[in-house]
Every structure is written in C-alpha cells, then in structure tokens.
Amino acid sequence: DQQVKQNSPSLSVQEGRISILNCDYTNSMFDYFLWYKKYPAEGPTFLISISSIKDKNEDGRFTVFLNKSAKHLSLHIVPSQPGDSAVYFCAASGANFGNEKLTFGTGTRLTIIP
C-alpha cells in the first residue's frame, strides 16, 4: 500500500522552462511534507518543506504547493537549470515530532535539457 505516490518516474524539461513534479498521498493524518533531491551515488538532501496549515511555500526558484482537499502536492522549479537534473523524492510525516515514520514516494527523475 503506497501511501505517498509519485506517478511520473521521469520528466524531461528544457533549460529555462518550469519543471513541475507531482506527489499524491492517501493518509489524511499526514500534515508535514518534504521534498528531497538526490544525485547519483549521494544521499538525499533536503530541498523544501510545507506544513498542512499552508498552501504554498517558496524558497528561491523552488515553490511547493499543497492541496489538502485533493491530497496533492507539487514542486515547481523556475527557471530550470542543468544542475537540477536529479531524482526528487516527496516525503510525508504525521504531526508528532517524535514520529520517525517519514514515508517516501518512489521518486521522479528530472532531466534538464540544455
């Protein structure tokens, strides 16, 4: 039972354009969401997060949108750069800071075409 789903295994975007990565979840108890970026042969690194009390969080070129009613979040990267080519994981957690059960999606491989 995949509680966090990233239905697009891969995405190719032209440099300078917008990249949109999507994530859906099924567990209504999730209320904190994170995006991680992973380069080959490296561990994931934190990118941006959003709490369920917000519907948008922005950090430079990266914006995460949350639609709680649809149980959907998306990551927008504008403008896309070659260094953004990586695998992006969506992750979700419950409200309790002591809850270590961070649930990850299967990842989307983003390729930025120069």
Add this chain to the structure above:
Amino acid sequence: NAGVTQTPKFQVLKTGQSMTLQCAQDMNHEYMSWYRQDPGMGLRLIHYSVGAGITDQGEVPNGYNVSRSTTEDFPLRLLSAAPSQTSVYFCASRDRLDYEQYFGPGTRLTVT
C-alpha cells in the same frame, strides 16, 4: 562538521554472512534512522532511534538489528545476509525539533 558518515561505501556478502554497517553523526542529533532504497520502492524505514538506548522498528525491520549506545553512532547489523537484502542503505539523523533529516552518502550492499 562531517555531517552523517557511513562505512563502507560498497560491500559484497555471500548468503549467510553477517556484517555491520556503520553510521555516525557529529551534529548532536537525537534522532537517527536507517533506510533502504530499492528500484521503484522509494526509501523505506528499517529501524530508528530517538536517543541513546532507545530504538524501534520501522516499515521493513526483519533481518536487521540495531543498537544505540551513544548519541553519535547507530550501527545496522545484518545477522545472516540474504539476496533480498541487496540494496542501497542510507543512514539519516535529525534534531528532535526539526522534520528535516540529514542523510549519509549510502552503502551499496550486494548479497550473492
């Protein structure tokens, strides 16, 4: 700060062998976790610890043991390796009051 370090980077085991994957962090984080990454499966939580002396099971704990005797170290033990344990293993840590986890570089394990 070295962050989260893992050793070894690569390991090949025969079925039935045992080994310990090492993980250390120098950020004084209370929370540490082990994940495995398999193709098409994302990262799945194996075991975690909320402080020295306290550990608990995650989503896929079978075949793995952990202990936490110090804040810095959180080793993962495979008692009798099986081909199903072929995977990339990541250790992570975080502060008690923060959701963001810091990951190590990973250990690629192959069991033949």
